[in-house]
Amino acid sequence: MRLFPRRALLTGASLATASALALGATAPALATVNDDGSKTVTVAAFTDLHGHLERVPNLAYQIEQIKAENPGDTIVASNGDSVGGSAYISSVQKDEPTIEALNAMGVQVSSAGNHEFDKGYKEDMAVGARLNTESNFPYLAANLTGADPEAIPPYTIIDTDSGVKVGFIGTAPISSPKDIAVDSFTNQGLAVTDPVAAVDKYAAQLKDGDESNGEADVVIALVHDDADIAAKVGENVDAAVGGHSHRKAELTTASGAPVFQPASFGKLLGRFDITVAADGKVGVKASMSEVADIEQTPDAPTNRQAMDIYSKAAAYAEKTNKTLAEIEGKALTARSSGAESTAVNMIADGFLAWGKDQKQGADLGYQNAGGTRADLDPNQDGKITVVESGTVQPFGNTLGTVEITGAQLVGLVEAQFGTDDSGKPRVKNAGFSRNLSYTYNPTSPEGSKVMDVRLDGKPVDPKSTYTVATTSYLLSSVFGEGKNRIDSTEVDLDAFNAWLQKVSPYKADQGQRGIGFTSSADSFKAGDKVEISLSSLSMTADEDKPTEAIMFDEKGNELGRGPVDNTLDGNETGKATFTITIPNYTEAGSYVYTIKAGATTGYVVLAFDQSAVAPGTGNGTEEAPADGAGQGDSDDTSAPGDTEGVPAPAGGRGQDVSGSATSRGSRVSALPRTGAESLGVAGVAFAMVAAGGVLVARRRADRA
Template identity: 35%
Template sequence: MRSRHLGRLVVPLTALCLAALDPGAVAAPTAVTGSAIGGPVVVAAPVGGMLSASPGASVADERAAAAAAPAGADAATVTINLLGISDFGGHIERVSTDSEGAQLVSEPGAVTLACEVAAARSATPGTLLVSTGDNVGGSAYISSVLDDQPTIDILNAIGLDVTAAGNHEFDNGATDLSARLLGAFDAPVLAANVTGNDALRAEGDGDGVWTTQVDGVTVGFIGLVTDSLPSLVAGPALEGLEVADLVHTANARAAALKDGDPDNGEADVVVVLAHEDAAVYATQFNGSVDAVFGGHTHVAHATTVTGKDGNRIAVVQSGQYGELLGDITLSFDPATGAVGVVQAANIDLAASNCATDAYGVQAIVDQAARESRAAGARVLTSLGTGFYRGTNTGSDPGANRSTESTAANLIADSYRAWLTTDIRPEGDHYVGLMNPGGVRADYLLGDLTEGEAYTVQPFGNEMGYAAYTGAQLKDVLAQQWQPDTSRPALMLGVSANVQVYIDQDAADELEEYWSRISNGAQSAAELESAIDAARARVIRSVYVDGVELDDDASVVVASNSFMLSGGDGFTVLRGGEVSSTGILDRAVTAEYLQAGGATSADLAKRQIGVDLDVDAADGSATVRFTGLSFTAASEQAAPGAAAEVTATVALADGGTQHLTSAAIDATITPELPETGASTLKIALPADVATTTCPADAGSAAGVSANAACAVVSFTLVARDGSTRSIDLQALVPVGAAAAQADAGVPEAADQVIVAPADDSLAGFEVADFLGSFSVMSVAVVAASGLACYRVIRRGLRGWRHAVPSEA
């Protein structure tokens, strides 16, 4: 995820609250380079690069000047300078693309990182380099294929001082972490909220804490891993471990470090290294916390906030892959013990021209490149289009896991192909599922090598399969909405034989609950019943192999071992009797690609949202579709991308009449699955064919028993004119259709008439449950309450980087 987008705003405008700093909260704070969490990323000039924040002055010069005389401080004030990385993920090699004659740097690489760290340490001796985890695991091919040893060697060479453990440090299990990684890293690896592993517990000063001296000032670091760790790593990998609440643990450790009791360790300045999005938790830390480095979600931000005790906290989150270098400068007054914030910013390493081979890093990168590329140069296939992950801006691939992507769908297709050709177990249907977080790179247009395919699926999970009922599969799909985690949703890749229809009203409700939990307005426990109720109805219908899925049907699901063990919160999958195969998931996908299983992306969305409100009195309806578009810019512009939705209705004389069409608004809804929205206003003509409305069709709209309903069908029209029918059909009470005709509704002769034999929707059965959409009329009030929130969040986003052009 090449994140430069603005992070989430939460209802009601929580980010504005975080930005409303009280100048009296801490004595004599200095000027802060920062922005609201969820606001624009504060990007400082590289220390060793050509950019500077003011003419003739480097960032190092400005930092030194600010630290030399912070507002309200005396000459004895000590400056604490901290640099931080997050989710480095083995991206040690510089990656750039040619864009109109200019080199666009997407991954600065380890040499640039090392050069900038060396320059900062030269400018400010005593500068510390920290990390919030995911240094290794889920890594780029150059590192992953070599068990991440090159990345470990580089971070050791640069002199990483301390790191939190991220979830990926646990990928190969707690035993691998304690027996290999802890000894391989020179820096202490901290996870204060994880118990059950003695070696991990002993790191640093013990209990997830490490202290060090900077100019006579004791700086304490508390490392923590996301509370979601049990859902992010395969179950057996965490056997014997327990994960405690991140915020509670951090506050307890911080308070102990400043309680005056030397027996439990003391620190003058306390810094939290949290492998979790700091935008969610920063304001919940107590008065003993002075600075926070966040991570995990790959979203970048930098600011100063007010903690729960009125304390000022510098907060930085430096995105991913070494694209940014977090920069926090604090001041400490030994006379009073007061800690002030001098700077909270991110240094843009992609803009750096710093190329000095500091710490001998270049040789390590070169050796890793030789060893890794020798094994990965073979071409698997040639792709006619790219297959991209979800984006928040159209050009930051991987930033949005809360939306369906062609890359994840391709992998799900490969899983199903493996199931149907190599395994062929008993079952009514075969389905492939892929978790979005397991897709670590895009499949780009042109030749695809083994090394590039490896980079997309670096984890080396085992392929497996299990049988579930249709009802269980729907429950799995409902778990895509995760209000109590860092992201509102994790949208799975599903195989092409699956079509999911989402109750958009329920989805809106779940996303609202996520906002409340994220901004601390309500807890997950308080909303548990409401979340369960919304999840119970969020999956309106599922079609598999062209037929509506029965709850009792037997569905065999193929996926990786991480997913099938309930990873990423998909706990329903644990209920299946999993058959493991010993085959790696990336080997299955590579074989599928090599056999020509996919050469161009299928731009038909496999999961779309639907909401319908009817007016029984006059026979009209409003239908809202969401999630009709992918988010990558090149995919939105492709000929096969959906462009409009049309509605037709059967007439009493056997014909079919076009009612209306509406363009699809492909404006991206960041961090949500709703990109590609279209709303149709339907008014029925007088001579429609009718059927008896289902018993529940008008229970909330005043439709009488045995009332007549018209069947409205929908078709998606792509940019190239190709069409695809939507399985669901709307049952609209006819009401006063004749009165509409008198009021000016065009007669059938004035509209497009399609003979039944030519109608692409002819023969589709009516889904009775869609008639119950009329009970959703109450959703108007709830939806309007969310409208402002969504407009603000959609509008306040940044743009950076570019998806390779299909041209």
């Protein structure tokens, strides 16, 4: 069987003519066969446009130029997520301007990205639904089950003017079940299978020589997953496009086929120049070009019709624009994949404020990084406008609350550290309201990195219940196992904007919620000098960076300090290494140490067993130095060099520590342990999170 684009899509010479006319160009002459009998086909492709119409005028211009170079044999493809999660200029009109722009650019085929399902399969993608009806091209997903193949076929074949049959196989992201609201995907009967296996299945079919099941001279895979996954397709694929993760990439498959991923938001346009020899042998050259933002580069060449679409959409958006609030400091998205950001954390603060006003209350706010699409004050003029805020949160989710256990909360923090869809280690920081902090060990195995989690300065109790305020999408995708879910009818953007107006002028919080901590050994004698290594002290964008990190004991006495290296290093950005002296204590117990680095505050816990107690005051932890030098009190009195002040110790002394009173030597556990429960023993206590709960594993320290 051969599947062609349904709806208004044309093929062959008529398709090339329609595309050229849509761009306002004169229809070119039909393509011809090369002198050596070979034929050349060009595929222009972009991915994850997300309604960023500011690049469409130049994007359309470049496509127009490519078509002029190879008339009749140029195909335009999108790799999904053209709509959904869109910039305000498009989302304010429900992405209608973007759909119009896609049609005007002559897009002939697209994979089905996760955001094409934001409003629901039945609402947007089924036969007769909005996207299916209004788009002049098919959305493909070979690995999607539960959908009508007439609505979302696995592949399509496009005939070029020179007679080359180009087969396109599309796939939805393997992460779809968690990247799409349950009510619009899973609950509508959809599921995804392995995208690579699906591509290889249909690629083999299109090249098996059997005309009855569809044949193609060239096979292109539109894989709406990262290029690392797209590059795993088999030898029957001649070229592949990656997407979904918004990064730029250039790879090859095991068989040597080129793979590119043209970033996102229309920033790059990819191009495959494909030669089909007279004997059927296929050769492909790949390249990518930058696309100009017409707002930043107004003199960039543009396509007339695309410019008209942009101008009308911009004018409509401007009608709704006004200043919502003033902001002091910067609220920016991360400049490194997976890292924390001030913008995401700020939105979580807004959600918490909304939740506290609800009848059921809220203990913390939560926002996912993917739900935060742009800087809150991109032009740095100290004002947040309706357009700017709407571009940051374009989804139109409603807000709600849900109850989770402390064990599940610790698991939520731990879940940030894992592997991506291709199996590579990754950090995927979420946004937590400023009343949550955590400490993690970056060197620990996945599942056991988080060592201390605190809410309002107090250790999270695994058996207690905490109420989270977040969006309807996250309530169903992240908090599906929570209890007592309460949905509201208030749109997340509306609630956030109302909060902005209430707190204006808002002072942006540029502190990290989580910090990394390691030390030079597992256990120490009281009085030992210990090298402490800290990381994740700084945001990755252009926020103010801390210059110095300081550690204080439970009474506010300074134990040590060191300069912060703010070299960009993903989530670990902001590193400091310095030496502290382990204090002597007269009582057994767990002791909370405070770390300050500019706006970032973190906590670590040392646990002493009874035999670790040393007589006397040792390093002055029971009596403050006479002159107060290097000291900070628990009432926020500032220590020298610490302009933010030293907060009261989080919980002060910990719970009594259980352990053997017969062990020999004075030793302490020198690595932090989870704040979820008292784990102090004569040794290092680790918290490992599994299946949403907390499992405690203890390792005995050496006895010397």
